Amino acid sequence: MTRPAIRPGRAIAVFLKTCLAGLLAAATLYVVICAFPEPAFAYRSSYQNYHVWSDRPIPGEITDVLDDVTRRLRTSSLHERAVPVEIFFCNDDWRLWLYGRHFHARMGGAADVWLTRQVFIRASDIPANRILPPEGRPLADADQRPLSYFIAHEITHVDVSRAFGRTVMLRYPRWLLEGYADYVGKAGDFDFDANRDLFALGTWALDHDRSGLYREFHLKVAYLLDRKGWTLQQVFANPPDEQELDARLRAAP
Template sequence: MSPSDTNTNSAKPKGYWGKRLALMLAFIAFAPLLAPQFLLFPYAKRFGDTIVYSESEITPAFAKALAQSDKLLRASAIYGDDYDHVIVLTNGGWRWKWLAFGASGAFALNRPLTTNMVFNRTDIAAGKIYNGKAMGGERSLVSVIAHERTHALIRQHFGFIQSALFPGWKVEGYADYIAQESSLSADDVTKLKASGQDHPALIYYQGRQDVARLLAKNGGSVDKLFASG
């Protein structure tokens, strides 16, 4: 075999290194969505079966908020302990923008195929979450944890595919119903309607009112709530 034959056989296909680089960059970009700890959060702490990663110190105030949110969850007729167990608290900066991945205006989000919940700008001492909006820009930490974990309860009870097909107002409304809070107040909604303005949180506020009405009408059955049109 001649030297030229050896060189030909060992040569990499055209574009080989470019593809490897693209795959490596894709892994770097998306790995934190599945495992937020890749972003090297300075604080981490375990509370029972829940792991918390945070950009600020995790004080006893957080443990209290977690216990209060669990109390709200237990009031749900579809309560189960198979909810999201990784909580990621950010300061609303680059880590949040990376993990929010196009939903940076939200209070928090959870990944349906993981156990991760990621929170926007968090003030543990004040017990608040902020999303930067002038109206409806603040919620309690307790309610946001309960809201996001309610999404997991819905998926656990009804299944991933079925829960994805439910109307948004019903899913978000039930999550706010369990959380016992919405980002908009009654006064906010009155002002919005008077001025003819829309707001992304209206579906949450109105959904919560409609869910409460339907549950009162059907005897509190969550199965009937989601089965109805």
């Protein structure tokens, strides 16, 4: 008995449906894995409102690091000390690749503002209060960016998400989101006038596209909050055009 031939159009439709079902299943599995990262981290420690997980033993000096995180977060008008904070140290790069949502392990840390509002930090030397840069490269602005800076920076992203919604990454400019996180993370360790002069000169460190640093964005946020006297709510309600901000900062004081 001869079976009827399957028409090419139908075969393509079946293939596409199978691929779509596979992609949907994979996406669902990824969301579930991301929603519950705890099984991938064997070690846990709690201190005040901080809950810390790691794939390696957590040194006792974590309390000193977290005390400095708390000091930095006092700079923020959004942070609430009573709200629990979940931090995951990803000493193995694959964990940062997976849970950091960027599918690479070159960043210092990442915050999941969409789903869990958890913070993920790259391999770190906790007793020395510093992250271990990828591939052993020197860390730019290391004096201003210890491990506690990176943790406070990512927690600030979570706080902004709580205050202004889970879709902040889609609705607000990057200079505002990263600039405010840098503003809080550095806790006032920022010379506005010196950085403004460097920005006007087009210095590498004040050009995010060339340096990857957030000093340019920090400068813009500090200008609005500290020099113009805007509240954070006013800035988020009506973020200025970035080119307009650039022009103001390059103009004479």
